[in-house]
Amino acid sequence: MNDAIWILDDDKSIRWVLERALERENLPHRGFERAEAALEALARERPAVVLTDIRMPGTDGLAFVRQLHERAPGTPVIVMTAYSDLDSAVSAFQAGAFEYLPKPFDVPEAVRLVRRALEARPGAVAQDEPDATPEILGQAPAMQEVFRAIGRLSHSSVTVLITGESGTGKELVARALHRHSPRRDGPFVAINTAAIPRELLEAELFGHEKGAFTGAAAARRGRFEQAEGGTLFLDEIGDMPADLQTRLLRVLSDGHYYRIGGQQPLRANVRIITATHQDLEARVREGLFREDLYHRLNVIRLRLPPLRERAEDIPLLARHFLTKSARELGVERKTLSPAALEALVRYPFPGNVRQLENLCHWLTVMTPAQRIEPHDLPPEVRAPVEPAGTTEPSSASPAWEHLLAKEVDRLLATGRSALYDELHARFERVLFERALAHTGQRRAEAAARLGVGRNTLTRKLKR
Numbered sequence: 001m002n003d004a005i006w007i008l009d010d011d012k013s014i015r016w017v018l019e020r021a022l023e024r025e026n027l028p029h030r031g032f033e034r035a036e037a038a039l040e041a042l043a044r045e046r047p048a049v050v051l052t053d054i055r056m057p058g059t060d061g062l063a064f065v066r067q068l069h070e071r072a073p074g075t076p077v078i079v080m081t082a083y084s085d086l087d088s089a090v091s092a093f094q095a096g097a098f099e100y101l102p103k104p105f106d107v108p109e110a111v112r113l114v115r116r117a118l119e120a121r122p123g124a125v126a127q128d129e130p131d132a133t134p135e136i137l138g139q140a141p142a143m144q145e146v147f148r149a150i151g152r153l154s155h156s157s158v159t160v161l162i163t164g165e166s167g168t169g170k171e172l173v174a175r176a177l178h179r180h181s182p183r184r185d186g187p188f189v190a191i192n193t194a195a196i197p198r199e200l201l202e203a204e205l206f207g208h209e210k211g212a213f214t215g216a217a218a219a220r221r222g223r224f225e226q227a228e229g230g231t232l233f234l235d236e237i238g239d240m241p242a243d244l245q246t247r248l249l250r251v252l253s254d255g256h257y258y259r260i261g262g263q264q265p266l267r268a269n270v271r272i273i274t275a276t277h278q279d280l281e282a283r284v285r286e287g288l289f290r291e292d293l294y295h296r297l298n299v300i301r302l303r304l305p306p307l308r309e310r311a312e313d314i315p316l317l318a319r320h321f322l323t324k325s326a327r328e329l330g331v332e333r334k335t336l337s338p339a340a341l342e343a344l345v346r347y348p349f350p351g352n353v354r355q356l357e358n359l360c361h362w363l364t365v366m367t368p369a370q371r372i373e374p375h376d377l378p379p380e381v382r383a384p385v386e387p388a389g390t391t392e393p394s395s396a397s398p399a400w401e402h403l404l405a406k407e408v409d410r411l412l413a414t415g416r417s418a419l420y421d422e423l424h425a426r427f428e429r430v431l432f433e434r435a436l437a438h439t440g441q442r443r444a445e446a447a448a449r450l451g452v453g454r455n456t457l458t459r460k461l462k463r
Contacts, residue, residue, distance in 0.1 A: 004028040005114055008038050008052035018051060021107045035059035039067060046072050049117040054081040065097060076117035102144055112445060136172055137320055140310035141438045149302055154180040161297045162275040164304030167352030170275035171235060173302060178231040183271055186230025189223050194236035202244055203260055212261025224257060227270040238278035238289060249293045307349040307356060314345050317353060321360035334364055340372045347381045432457055
């Protein structure tokens with residue numbers, strides 16, 4: 001059957017669900033339990049679009065995609081996987097995937113991706129082998145967008161600005177961008193510009209010649225030289241002093257710099273990735289950060305969501321960190337009871353993923369039993385402290401309801417009135433903006449994800 005949508009998955013139920021969904025859309029389809037059978041069919045047929053799982057018995061999905069692009073170049077492939085980690089996403093794109101669909105997925109979303117693939121019919125061939133240990137985990141839509149961005153940037157050395165709160169994993173993402181880039185064989189050099197005294201930071205970045213200043217007994221290579229041919233990661237770029245901002249801008253502009261006390265220009269053959277937890281636009285308005293440097297750094301921006309915005313990832317991350325801690329300590333892995341896991345999901349984690357990792361290490365060391373119960377958790381995690389006189393949300397409320405309750409209490413305490421209309425409008429605005437962000441500003445898709453009509457979404461956005 002030519003021009004059919006092929007579905008490759010060893011899970012019969014997945015094939016059945018997708019086949020029924022495509023039938024409702026009057027789209028021809030064909031299912032395969034193993035990649036070998038699909039490769040045999042390629043001798044006689046050509047699929048319009050392929051949906052394939054990654055991990056299957058025998059030939060896996062990525063190997064199939066590579067062979068498919070050799071024999072039927074340009075065939076769009078949507079890669080499905082239950083392993084919601086960065087390596088799966090990047091490997092999918094590098095193998096030539098049109099899109100990446102993490103399981104469990106929304107069936108209408110899968111159908112929409114098929115229709116997009118039918119319309120686009122792009123061809124892209126590249127290859128890379130996935131690594132055994134995932135770098136970054138995340139099932140939340142916001143993290144899947146980050147994975148997709150890293151995958152799409154894997155053939156580029158473009159400058160990237162990573163934003164997000166402290167503890168969200170900005171350096172992990174920077175390392176992933178380097179490891180999945182054309183500069184992967186070069187060094188990755190990281191420096192926290194906020195952790196080094198201002199008077200030493202220039203020498204750290206650019207190096208110095210012998211005798212350039214008191215104490216410079218020998219020449220020293222700076223971080224730009226150390227990162228030659230690779231990636232230089234400048235963390236907390238928002239705290240960089242103004243005079244060094246000017247020097248960095250000059251390097252980005254003409255690609256050359258001088259050691260302190262040096263006379264010969266050195267070429268900066270490095271990729272720059274920067275990160276900050278601050279609002280750089282606000283710092284530009286306040287005159288604390290150069291606007292021209294900001295635009296040089298803000299070529300591609302990746303925003304990492306705080307953990308409270310991806311609470312669905314907490315169970316996955318907690319299991320990963322408990323396993324990691326047990327391996328490091330040489331002990332049996334602890335497990336979380338459903339009640340303890342529920343408490344973790346409710347907790348807003350102001351320290352984000354780093355705080356969760358530290359907590360899991362603490363639990364591995366301090367919990368006497370193999371099964372972690374709520375009473376084993378620190379007091380602030382068991383029962384987040386509410387300010388005196390505030391509304392006490394239900395213990396089953398998710399973290400965002402706790403935050404909403406606090407905001408309502410704050411507004412009531414100021415004597416504000418007509419709160420319903422104000423908060424309702426703010427709530428809708430956040431819903432619409434996030435849905436549009438996750439769907440790439442596609443209004444019809446965003447409306448469908450929210451369960452409202454497209455006209456309703458458009459009308460409310462105009463307000």
